[in-house]
Amino acid sequence: MRQPRAVVIGAGMGGLTAAVALHRQGWHVTVLERAATLEPVGAGISLAPNSQRSLDVIGLGDDVRALAAWQGDGGLRAPDGRWLSRTSSEAAARRFGGPLVLLHRATLADLLAGHLPDGTVRTGGAATLADPGAADRPARVTTPDGDIEADLVVAADGINSAARAVLFPTHPGPVYSGFTTWRVVTPAPDRPFAAHETWGRARLWGTHPMKDGRTYAYAAAAAPAGTRAPDDEKAELLRRFGAWHHPVPDILAAAAPGRILRHDVRFMAEPLPAYHRGRVALLGDAAHAMAPTLGQGGNQAIEDAIVLAHHVTPGPGDLSPALAAYTRDRLPRTMDVVRRSARTARLFLLSGAPAVALRDTAIAAVSRFGPGLLLRGFDGIADWEPPVRTYASPTG
Template identity: 50%
Template structure:
């Protein structure tokens, strides 16, 4: 039986482990954390990733957690709509809309499907030999026919495979995330744009929770004793329910992370017996909501080209690199639009978005056809 070593127990790594197991592989997932705690906040699983999860019989368990209904779109800081659509229109166009759920809940769904004994916690990877397929850990060496680098933005496996390649760089914005218990008026799924990198997103979740996210164009590396207080100073005068939701947020629940992206794409998503996926291969800004979605796509395509042990990693690169690179660059372009500073540039951006939405009511969706309309490889499809 072919053996795969998956480095990293995040969303991409767990999905890859499941996908390879379902193709008949023996899988070991190594994760340096001693316990998979419920870290993170919300995570978006769009129509393309739901289709990928369908190939693993995991699409429907995720869909059941959807709470996005009615109108959704992008607004100005004063509440005026720039462009919008509805969940029904999105579902009719792509067969699915988007599900936003707790990252921890998605991890639970994946862990329930991963075969028993596959996950090894508290196991730190020290080195990887791409040619031999050997992973050296603090608990001993592991040998595999395939090594999957799913170890995130600071990937050791990427560094070993491409030691001279420039790493991810700061995108000029920092992100904050929080999940808030909410008993007020129902909220819509909206993203609100200002200038200078300032964005604020509000998305309803299951169980009376609301997911908040924000970005701002501040220098990298800064931290505050009370991150919520800073968010209130920046966004507290924006349209409701943003101020009310921030007021209801527990300061201890606010997560802060500088946003990085890979400006120069890798020459390949594999080296020797190593395949890279997700943020290890193509870290991107969060502006398209496709980071986790692309990791899930990667995992399903990798398992497809790996087959029952006849590994074809050049085909994996051929199937994934151009698409992932295009989305990294596209997400960066949207990030740049949010970072405009001059009042005239901001006014022109907003007017163009409003005019385009007025002429083409489904403009927001049309612009995402090539992203959300993706389908998994034919041989990987199955009903969930």
């Protein structure tokens, strides 16, 4: 019997996870990536217990957990160093059934790609969705090497998804959030630090250790869309954050200007009518771009991939019921995370001194009476379980 074929457009974290999950279920998978190499554009990615349990389904969860580096205290701080709310890696692991793992995107990409057959991933060529297909005909993807027909197309082509525009041409797509972000990986500072996120007046900074000894830092600030530093982004970060508490100045001193990534943040304010059409399924930022304020963008893409593979058991026939089930499972959950991320963004975007003082006082007061404040914000997100039981499931 003919082996069913799946084409994945985009070799980001969601696309590669989908490729591994579908391959393990018996699909013949081809991954088409526009970039010349598989090395991801980006710095770090935070994998919460929900995505780790998703990766358990394909046997990779423990490989990720072995890369956990955060130990001891952490929490939310003010720019002068005051702790507004404190927690610990142990408390997070107890509450959600696993650690928070911060790793470089390239590390995760290598881990996923290593579980695919040679030749699965094709780089250096743009792929275009020419026909989404239907119950009685395959989908068709155009590549520089010719057209590919597929029983299933997974559109993991990012926030500017061309496939989304083909499926839902009247949808407005993601909108600007009002803030921009910076990301950088540097050597570890000489002095130790506790993992933290720091909120100022319409500004945010985070610093976290990685298992390989380096440090991942990210920043965000309110800014008009499309603006860039008049000199370079390191100078811009020094202007905005150079006087903040340790280790921020040390991180900035160690950062190479050419290695600092800056991107405006857009999110899917209006949900799509569905995450599928014909034989095509959208996942990750292509379906539900979100603000990074809860660190869930990549995690939700990995969840998408596992749930999609769960529903689309390979075999002849119409995929419509399976793809409809994927939309039913994923659209409400992911849009809830989109909205929660946007609400968190509005809190750090407060700029008036009275409003910021009230915010910080309220966070500190609530934290004194309930130390789990930071963790409670992830209830219903980080404790998610995939639709199949896995060997590392806390309930298993």
